[in-house]
Amino acid sequence: MGEEISNKQVVLSNYVKTSLKESDMSLRTSKIQLKIPSGCDGTVLVKNLYLSIDPFILALMKNQELELPSFTLDSPIYGFGVSKVLDSSHPNFKTGELVWGFTGWEEYSLIKDPDQLFKVQDKDLPLSYYIGILGMPGMTAYVGFFKYCSPKKGETVYVSAASGAVGQLVGQFAKIAGCYVVGSAGSKEKWGFALMKVDLLKNKFGFDEAFNYKEEQDYNAALKRYFPDGIDIYFDNVGGKMLEAVLNNMRLNGRVALCGMISQYNSLEQPEGIHNLINALVKRVRMEGFFTSDHYHLYPKFLEMVVPLIKEEKITYVEDIAEGIESAPGALFGLYSGRNVGKLLVVVARE
Amino acid sequence: MGEEISNKQVVLSNYVKTSLKESDMSLRTSKIQLKIPSGCDGTVLVKNLYLSIDPFILALMKNQELELPSFTLDSPIYGFGVSKVLDSSHPNFKTGELVWGFTGWEEYSLIKDPDQLFKVQDKDLPLSYYIGILGMPGMTAYVGFFKYCSPKKGETVYVSAASGAVGQLVGQFAKIAGCYVVGSAGSKEKWGFALMKVDLLKNKFGFDEAFNYKEEQDYNAALKRYFPDGIDIYFDNVGGKMLEAVLNNMRLNGRVALCGMISQYNSLEQPEGIHNLINALVKRVRMEGFFTSDHYHLYPKFLEMVVPLIKEEKITYVEDIAEGIESAPGALFGLYSGRNVGKLLVVVARE
Structure with a gap:
């Protein structure tokens, strides 16, 4: 058995009717084992590093019909994140690898459909870029x-x-x-x-x-x-x-x-x-x-264009970074008020 | 000098503010010589046979900004028509030819820019089709x-x-x-x-x-x-x-x-x-x-497709025909009330 540690989470307290309030979300601390439980083949356990604050989040909080499933009450909100694999029962992922894709608004997540995850390609660039300019x-x-x-x-x-x-x-x-x-x-x-x-x-x-x-x-x-x-x-x-x-x-x-x-x-x-x-x-x-x-098949072509532009400083990217998972509800609220300057994201952990 | 005869016209009495009224147009009889006056090189004189009642007419009656010039007060309304050339000082057109394109809402028109006219290609089909299915x-x-x-x-x-x-x-x-x-x-x-x-x-x-x-x-x-x-x-x-x-x-x-x-x-x-x-x-x-x-370069390709379909009766076309130029104002009014059944047009003369 892995070590059982605390896992801070941002969960949906109630569906949003019209306007978002910070109190529509709440912070909760649960427990998680840092090892994939038996019977969970094909999953990966990750430590979340960066979480992305994106406009589509509100639609899922409103229980609107989108292609993504709406959030479940009292469960962690999900969205894009950059994460580190702590344990894997999926053949394509190994402990220690860095990935980006859908994850939970929590410190650690057990990801059941890791096929939607992308691997971080170029570690010379800031990791947070994978939920921004490279994501x-x-x-x-x-x-x-x-x-x-x-x-x-x-x-x-x-x-x-x-x-x-x-x-x-x-x-x-x-x-x-x-x-x-x-x-x-x-x-x-x-x-x-x-x-x-x-x-x-x-x-x-x-x-x-x-x-x-x-x-x-x-x-x-x-x-x-x-x-x-x-x-x-x-x-x-x-x-x-x-x-x-x-x-x-x-x-x-x-x-x-x-x-x-x-x-x-x-x-x-x-x-x-x-x-x-x-x-x-x-x-x-x-x-x-x-x-x-609909267009992720173009992702390699996109990286081919954009990575050199970043490295040659022909393109720049500004991020608006909130510290700690506790800041996620306030950051999301700020997005709809236009309070952010640049790409809004939350640092959960730096490694 | 050609014969001077009467020319019934539908002219714009006033610009339309909101809703069209039949009284926004009036009938007038003027005189016209059935020969191109001297000094009018490059023009054609036509006898109008069929006039098309089209939705864009109202915009020009409202003096709205379109690519076409708005109508002039006390001048004949213009629109698509099928016409017969009575006289021509333009090298591409000969007396007796049938044409379709912009003409006046009147019995006879002197067309100053005949380059925009198309020649009727296939006389086996109803002439009125050239302001409808073939226009x-x-x-x-x-x-x-x-x-x-x-x-x-x-x-x-x-x-x-x-x-x-x-x-x-x-x-x-x-x-x-x-x-x-x-x-x-x-x-x-x-x-x-x-x-x-x-x-x-x-x-x-x-x-x-x-x-x-x-x-x-x-x-x-x-x-x-x-x-x-x-x-x-x-x-x-x-x-x-x-x-x-x-x-x-x-x-x-x-x-x-x-x-x-x-x-x-x-x-x-x-x-x-x-x-x-x-x-x-x-x-x-x-x-x-x-x-x-923007797409008239496709006209020959269109005819190639549609003419056989008409001749083989694989496609049909219903016209709603008003008789006489005097009926044009009422027909136009009916268009915006949804009174027409099929393509709305006015017969000015049958040949």
Whole structure:
């Protein structure tokens, strides 16, 4: 028998009706043996190092129909993480290996379907990158921009939630593709991050222009200011009124990648209506939703492109790191308030 | 000098604010010489035979920004027509030839840019077909369905405004492509056409199922009834609440061709909002607007496909014909009320 030790967990206390509250989650300490129990063939036992705070988490807390199973009450929340294998009864995984993929919001997890785990390929890069630029958010930016936006040199690109996990990369990919790119970010001024975020977009990620959407009374006017000749590509992370304003400003044959609608996930009784879809018709705009999970066969190709870019410092990645599993509920709450600056994640343990 | 004769015209009396009234147009009789005046090189003088009543007409009456120039007050409305060349100062056109393309709502027109005219290719088929199945509406159905909807055998297809100029063909193309196809049509019961239209869809055009949307309290429920496993392809001619209901019922990787939004063109102060675009994201739906005018290079290929289908009676086309140019204002008004059964057109003269 392995050593039995305590295992701090973040569990779902109740399903979320409309707006997330930190009290919808609670901390609990259970016990776990650091050895796979008998009868659990094909599983791996991992120590979780980094947990990813992603927008889709709220949907699973609302018990909404997604392809992923919703969270179970009083069980740990799950999401992407980087973990170290402590014990394995699966032929493909060995003790000591580093992996990323779905794991629990807890210190140690017994993973029953390790086939969905990826092995960490390149240990020269920060491990946390595997839930960021080298993980799902990186793939999202890559697939969403290169496949769904079909960029051409000289085109104009707008990215919302541009300082987030995905947006910061889309902006940098757009520059690499030879596009003009404008990003927006924002937060309630009481958090004091808005200026920092807008500044990051231009000075760290190389966006041509950036603005704080919270300071704009009229999104339509803001977009006309930055795109006097219109927008070819919109990488939509927010949905709602911003999408509506963008449709007014799209150019002929424009493309909109529907990646996320974070403005619509929390707090709203009914999502905002888009009243001007006629623009998509008149301007022959292609709007397309996508899920990164359909495209993991492109992951090796993605790594081939992005790893050298990181190592040559042609691309950069900003993380917003919360310390300790206890900080996960607050971090998730902050995500929907736009409090994060860069990719939001929680460090559970550094090794 | 040619003979000077009277020329009945339908002119725009005032721009339309919200809802079209027949009194927004007026009839006028002017004079015209049946010979091209000197100094008008490169023009053709035509006798108009058939005029097409198309949904885009209202936009030009509203002075909206489209690629086509809006109508001029007190000048004839223009649109698609089939015409006979009476005189030509353009090297490509000869007296007696039959053409289709933009012409005026009048008995005779002097066409200043005949380069946009197409010659009637096959005189064995009804001439009026060149503003219907063999003209813009036919090309719209062809391009919209085969290019934008990417149909695969066995997929499920929904067509709104299915008994109209475009919808009736989309349904028949879908059957040829091996799809299951459901159409909706409708009109206010006082017109008495609803039953006829729904009946036509199944018994004349071969739709698998059809319904009168005016009889449905809940579009969502209606669509679930006809598509228990969801919709792969939606050919959208109407927009608005029907589009919203369809998005709830789309299948994974579905496609929506945004062809028209006739429910939104007339009467509404503000277009209806679409509140559930999140479905396009979660279901990876591609929504794409298109204009037939971008695709006329495919016209010969289209004729190659459709002419044999017509001649072999594998495809059929229903027209709703109004007699005399005086009937054009009433016919246009009827289009937005859903009063027409089939492709709406006006006969000005039969030869």
